[in-house]
Amino acid sequence: MAQRPSIHRTLVVRLVFAALCIAALVMALVLWVEMRNIDAVVKNQAAAAAQRLRWAIMEDLDAPGLGDHDRIRRTLEKPLSVKARPPGGLFVLVRILDTDYAEAAAASDPSYEHFGAAKACVAAGMDRSALQERGTWEKVSRVDGSAIIHLASALENSRGEHVGYAEGVYAVSPAVLARARLQAAVVALVAALIVLLTALLLYPVITRLLRRVSGLTDDLLHANMEILNVLGSAIAKRDSDTDIHNYRVTIYAIRLGQETGLSDDEMRALIKGAFLHDVGKIGIRDSILLKPGNLTEEEFEEMKQHVRHGRDIVGRSSWLSDAAPVVVGHHERYDGSGYIEGRRGSDIPKVARVFAVADVFDALTSKRPYKEALGFGETMAILARGRGTHFDPGVLDAFVKIAPSLYEAYVARDDARPRHDLREMGRRYFVDKDPRGRGWRPCKRTA
Structure with a gap:
């Protein structure tokens, strides 16, 4: 590159x-x-x-x-x-x-x-x-x-x-x-010119080496992103028989993170966490994970443990460790009634508060084996009822501004568009970080 x-x-x-x-x-x-x-x-x-x-x-x-x-x-x-x-x-x-x-x-x-x-x-x-x-x-x-x-x-x-x-x-x-x-001045000047000439001769060598290092770095980042993709998709397929949820919810999270002013480091943590938010479900029994009806109290307690499993999994990788705030905190609620630590307000990491809104939005607007997709108006009404209880009011208000364009561009879409857009959006934070800080904006939905 x-x-x-x-x-x-x-x-x-x-x-x-x-x-x-x-x-x-x-x-x-x-x-x-x-x-x-x-x-x-x-x-x-x-x-x-x-x-x-x-x-x-x-x-x-x-x-x-x-x-x-x-x-x-x-x-x-x-x-x-x-x-x-x-x-x-x-x-x-x-x-x-x-x-x-x-x-x-x-x-x-x-x-x-x-x-x-x-x-x-x-x-x-x-x-x-x-x-x-x-x-x-x-x-x-x-x-x-x-x-x-x-x-x-x-x-x-x-x-x-x-x-x-x-x-x-x-x-x-x-x-x-x-x-x-x-003579002394001439000798000193010649010595200085030799240094400058050496630097000039070294420049193309350094640029070639830099290109090689940059290329290897890009390859490594692409490999890490592919692994991230594979892990997230594997869990998503086991849970809902589709991996498109991971792409959509990550896009929603990125756009909301940009809208709320997350730093580049926070954005990278958010993207990783979005892909792997349910990675801990690999440790949950199929009889519970794939149960079509409501879970019993004991089954729900076991289901909650996927958060701890996820924390253990991402904690084993230095490159994935910054995903932990999203993996651990995406089921927390703003009023403290969530799980698994019962945090409330600003004690919940901001990346987790951002992802919680994106996750629920995608869950409500997506069709699942056990439910039909809700329309935009009904979805936004449910989110509004969770303002200050389930969701951070400031984060939710920011999402309201961008929700229509996201709904138009991605909801119910199961083609290559979400994958392509997410790949381009992720490049800014993992490969080609834009020095001018320009964010991505969704294109109009096409047939």
């Missing part, structure tokens, strides 16, 4: 929402990872610059006392000139320290726009214990979107001897940061 458009819309909305959420989450995660990678790039670039600086002053590192301090200073200042400024970044403040952290040479670029922040980094000091333990230390900071790294590393001469430290503030060029951020 084709799925309804509402299912497809719901699937599309949920799939798109889930895909967008996952894409946003993946994009944020990838962006976070890539931004951390930018920090790693900055650290590596600064470490490489520090290593180049070490080789540039290696001659003085090999000399006692760090050699010629002025020459070291000139070497430090050389990258700060406009012509020699490297494109990737540079030390805007750098110092060479001896092993006692005394400054031997220094150079700086006061023209750097965040030079104050660079000086503040140096003034805040470094973690000397970490530097001595690992031989290097760094801290990345961001100022107005620019990345600067305060780092220090141990200096060794060509013989591998520890002779001092290099401390500096390295500023990455805006162009490098811009490229890194663009």
Whole structure:
């Protein structure tokens, strides 16, 4: 069976929402990872610059006392000139320290726009214990979107001897940061697009699986309805030699349930209960069930037990258990004089109050081996006399509005029409529940 458009819309909305959420989450995660990678790039670039600086002053590192301090200073200042400024970044403040952290040479670029922040980094000091333990230390900071790294590393001469430290503030060029951020954004966007594309590719697969599941569900529901049909028909045939009563009374009950505003769950319980309301009669002896005359008091007491038998039967099935209120309560009376529990008023489940009216209406308008069918006027007069005693007044008043069309369409009808209409009406509640909540209306009776 084709799925309804509402299912497809719901699937599309949920799939798109889930895909967008996952894409946003993946994009944020990838962006976070890539931004951390930018920090790693900055650290590596600064470490490489520090290593180049070490080789540039290696001659003085090999000399006692760090050699010629002025020459070291000139070497430090050389990258700060406009012509020699490297494109990737540079030390805007750098110092060479001896092993006692005394400054031997220094150079700086006061023209750097965040030079104050660079000086503040140096003034805040470094973690000397970490530097001595690992031989290097760094801290990345961001100022107005620019990345600067305060780092220090141990200096060794060509013989591998520890002779001092290099401390500096390295500023990455805006162009490098811009490229890194663009790359991070592109990677994150690609990851998000992959998620969305995957969702798009999965959609037809999901819809096919949904169709299969929907088809299997429909098959199961049809099978359950057929079993319901068979059980109800078997009891009806044993009792009255016809199963059309079950179809008619269920149609009447559905229309009355709709008229009284039952919920979909209540309607499903009502339909099941209508089909199986007399299922407990399977436990009643034929001598009583098929007796043409009036029952004795003892026989009537035994006949009442069909309610308990029915409750036991439907109670054994989880799918049929919601039929119990109708099976147990359809012989209760509004004034409390019914059986089998003697409930009254609103203590009687509404589905049972609804079914009681439909059941009596069909019984009065149907021909049985022991009685003739009554006309519409006489039937409605009998129902009216039971208002407030046998029947719920509100339910009966609702039935009065629809009774003429039901009488015209179905009473004394024993062809395929009731079966067809009931099948279509039941689809709304068991297979194709109409999302717009439209109820069924009987067609005009045809020949």
